[in-house]
Amino acid sequence: MIFAASPVIVLGMTMLISDVADALASGQLSARDHLEQCLAAIDSEDGRRAFVTVNAEEARRNADHTDMLHKAGATLPAFAGVTLSVKDLFDIAGEVTRAGSRVLDDAAPASVDATVVARLKAAGFNIIGRTNMTEFAYSGLGMNPHYGNPRSPYGRDIDDGFVAGGSSSGSAVSIADGMAAATIGTDTGGATRAPAVFCGITGLKPTTTRMPGDGVFPLSTSFDAAGPMGHSVDCCAILDSLMAGGSGTTEAAFPAPGLRLAVPRGYLFEDLDDQVSQDFETALSRLSAVGVTISDVRLDILEELRPANLPKSIVSAEAYEIHRELLASGRDLYDPYIATRLAAGADIAAADYIAMHRDRAAVCAEVAGLTRPFDALILPTTPTLPPALAGLQGTDMLMKTSARVLRNTALSNYLDRPTITIPGHASAYSISTTDPSETSTIFGLVLAALFDSLRGQRALIRHELARSRARAALVASAAAPSPPCARAHFDA
Numbered sequence: 403m404i405f406a407a408s409p410v411i412v413l414g415m416t417m418l419i420s421d422v423a424d425a426l427a428s429g430q431l432s433a434r435d436h437l438e439q440c441l442a443a444i445d446s447e448d449g450r451r452a453f454v455t456v457n458a459e460e461a462r463r464n465a466d467h468t469d470m471l472h473k474a475g476a477t478l479p480a481f482a483g484v485t486l487s488v489k490d491l492f493d494i495a496g497e498v499t500r501a502g503s504r505v506l507d508d509a510a511p512a513s514v515d516a517t518v519v520a521r522l523k524a525a526g527f528n529i530i531g532r533t534n535m536t537e538f539a540y541s542g543l544g545m546n547p548h549y550g551n552p553r554s555p556y557g558r559d560i561d562d563g564f565v566a567g568g569s570s571s572g573s574a575v576s577i578a579d580g581m582a583a584a585t586i587g588t589d590t591g592g593a594t595r596a597p598a599v600f601c602g603i604t605g606l607k608p609t610t611t612r613m614p615g616d617g618v619f620p621l622s623t624s625f626d627a628a629g630p631m632g633h634s635v636d637c638c639a640i641l642d643s644l645m646a647g648g649s650g651t652t653e654a655a656f657p658a659p660g661l662r663l664a665v666p667r668g669y670l671f672e673d674l675d676d677q678v679s680q681d682f683e684t685a686l687s688r689l690s691a692v693g694v695t696i697s698d699v700r701l702d703i704l705e706e707l708r709p710a711n712l713p714k715s716i717v718s719a720e721a722y723e724i725h726r727e728l729l730a731s732g733r734d735l736y737d738p739y740i741a742t743r744l745a746a747g748a749d750i751a752a753a754d755y756i757a758m759h760r761d762r763a764a765v766c767a768e769v770a771g772l773t774r775p776f777d778a779l780i781l782p783t784t785p786t787l788p789p790a791l792a793g794l795q796g797t798d799m800l801m802k803t804s805a806r807v808l809r810n811t812a813l814s815n816y817l818d819r820p821t822i823t824i825p826g827h828a829s830a831y832s833i834s835t836t837d838p839s840e841t842s843t844i845f846g847l848v849l850a851a852l853f854d855s856l857r858g859q860r861a862l863i864r865h866e867l868a869r870s871r872a873r874a875a876l877v878a879s880a881a882a883p884s885p886p887c888a889r890a891h892f893d894a
Contacts, residue, residue: 417583419484419637426483429472433465433483433528436583440485440530443581448558451550452575454490454500456531461485464528480650481640482526487582489573490532491539492516492628493617501619502535502569504548505728505735516617518586518628518645525644530582533572537740539588539621540721542596542808543789543800544571547737554600554788555579564788567597567807574601574631584641585631590621590717592784592811594629595823599783605631606638607814607821613645620724622717624759625815635824659693664776666701669708670810674785682782685826689780697776703768706761707816714746716762719755722747739797766817781810783823 425431441458443449468483493499493512500506515523523529534549536542544566545551552571553563555578566575570587574597577585587594589607598605606629613628620626630641639652665686674682690696722729725744733741773779784807794800814821 416633417577417580418634419481419584419632419640422484422583423481426468426472427478427480433468433472434462436483437461437465437485437528437530440581440583443579444531444576446579448553448575448579449581451552452534452572452579452581453487453531454502454534454549454572455497457529458531461528461530468526468528479524479526481522481584481644484527484584485530485582486522486527487530487533487573487576487585488519489570489585489587490535491588491619492519492586494519494529494532497532499619501539502537502546502549503736505732512617514617517614519617521644521647522584522586522641525650527584533570533576533585533587535572535587536569536593537737538619538721538725538744539569539590539593540740540743541568541800542592542804542811543794544568544574544597544600545791545794545800546571551791553791555602556600556788560790562791564790565600565794567600567784567788568804569593570597570631574598574603574605577601577603577631577633584637586628586641586645587631588618588621589627589629589811589815590625591815592808594631595783595811595821596807598631598823599825600788602825603631603633604635604638604825605629605823606642607811608642608646609820610818612642612820620720622720624716624720627815635822638822657693658689661694661778662697662776663689663694663778663780664697664699664773666704666779666781667698668700668702669705670781670813672785673806674782675787677787678782678785681826686780696780699773699776701769701772703765703772704813706765707813714750714754716755716758718743718747719750719758720747722750739800742797743801762816769817779813783810785809 422431422436426433426436441456441461444453444456465483468478471478472482488494490500490502493514493516495513495515496511498506498509498511500509514520519529534544534546534552536544537546537548545568551562552566552575554566555575556564558564565571570585570589570593573585573587576582578601587597587605589595589605592607594605594607608627608629610625610627615623615626615628618626618628628645630638630645632638632641636652640650643652644650671679686696721744726748729736729741729744736744786806789803789807794803811821811823
C-alpha cells in the first residue's frame with residue numbers, strides 16, 4: 403500500500419510488489435527513497451536480528467543508477483528498484499554464503515550468483531542484504547546463537563518475544579517489518595511457511611524441481627525447495643514466476659465456488675492450540691459460506707508419516723552426508739543443537755536410506771489416489787501459535803518444539819506437492835501490546851495441491867480463495883481493524 407506524503411511517496415509496512423513497481427515506474431516514488439525507507443526500518447533492534455549483512459552502499463548505488471536511467475527515459479526491467487532481501491543460503495557474487503553459521507566464515511566468496519538470484523536481479527530487484535536464519539536451515543524455530551534470534555511481530559514487548567519461525571526467519575521478518583518489498587527463502591520441512599504464518603504474511607513452497615538449486619547451500623537434495631514470501635499471494639506469484647524463469651506475470655484467479663478442499667482429520671489435528679483450532683473451524687465456516695466445498699477425510703496412510711519428524715529420516719541422512727567433513731573438523735563452531743541434529747544421520751545405513759525412498763514413493767502414490775476427488779488439502783499451517791523465546795532452552799526442548807511446529811508443513815514436503823500458506827486471522831499483521839490478551843493471534847491456513855506438480859503450482863497461485871474472496875471469507879469483520887499500514891493483503 404502506498405501513502406502520499408509530499409513531496410515523496412511513503413510506504414507503509416505492507417508493501418505489495420506490484421504497487422511498489424508501479425510507483426517506481428510512474429515516477430511517484432524514487433528507487434532511492436524506497437530504499438532509504440527500508441534501510442530506516444532495518445536500523446532497529448529487530449532489523450539487526452533479521453539481517454546478517456546489509457548491503458547499504460551498493461544498494462544505494464544501484465538505486466541511484468535506476469533513478470538516473472528512469473529520468474533519462476530508458477526502458478527498465480519491470481521491477482527495477484524494488485528491494486529484495488535474500489536468505490543467507492543463496493550465493494551472491496562476491497559474497498560469502500555462511501548459511502547462518504560461523505563454520506563457513508573462511509569460505510571463498512561466491513564467483514557467480516545463484517540462478518534464482520540472477521533471475522531476480524535481471525528483473526530489476528535491488529538486493530538490500532542477507533537475512534538471518536536457523537544455522538544450515540535445520541530447525542523450524544528460526545533461532546540463531548551466532549547472529550541473534552529474529553522475533554515475530556506478535557507480542558515483541560512480552561518478555562523477549564516469540565520465535566519468527568524457521569528456518570527462513572529473517573526473511574519473513576524483513577517483509578513483516580517493511581525492511582524489503584520482496585524476499586526469498588528455502589523450504590525443506592516448512593521453512594517458507596512456518597515463518598510466514600508466525601509473521602502474518604504469505605509463503606509459497608514450490609515442488610522440489612521447480613526452481614534450479616545451483617548456488618543454494620543444501621540441507622536435503624530430496625526435499626529442498628527455494629520459494630518466496632510476501633504480503634500477498636500475488637507477491638508470491640510474481641517471485642515464483644521469475645525464479646522459475648518466467649516473466650513475473652500472474653494468472654487470472656479461480657472462483658471460490660466449486661473449489662473442493664479436503665480436511666485430513668487425524669494426527670495432523672492432534673494437539674492443536676485451542677486458538678488455532680477455533681480459528682481454523684471459523685475459517686472453514688466462512689469458506690463454506692462463499693461456495694467452497696469442504697469435506698472431512700481420513701487418510702490412514704498419513705499415519706505412517708509420524709516418523710518423518712523423527713531424527714532418522716531421508717533429510718537426516720542427506721544432511722549428515724553434506725556436513726560430515728565439516729562436523730569432523732569444526733563441530734565446536736556449530737550451534738550445539740544443530741550439530742546434534744546433523745550427527746543423528748551418521749548411523750543410517752544405505753539399505754535403510756533406500757528403503758525410506760521406496761516407502762515415500764509408495765505413500766505418495768497412495769495419497770494421490772485417495773485425494774483425486776479434491777483440489778487441495780486444507781489444514782492449519784502449524785499446530786501452535788508462535789512459541790515464546792524465553793521458554794526454549796536445551797536441545798531436547800528445541801527438538802520437541804521444532805518437530806511440533808513443522809509437523810503439518812512437513813506433509814507437503816514429503817508428498818512433494820506445491821503448498822501455500824495464507825494468513826487466516828483477523829489482523830494479518832499483529833500489533834504488539836503489553837497485554838497478551840489484547841494481542842491478535844497469528845494463525846495461517848495451508849493449501850496443498852493434490853494434482854500434478856506444475857498444474858498444482860499454477861493453480862495454487864490462481865485460486866481466488868487466496869486472493870480477493872479470501873479476504874471476505876477469512877478476515878473477521880467484527881475484529882478491531884489494524885492501522886492500514888500494518889494490514890496484510892490477500893489480493894492485489
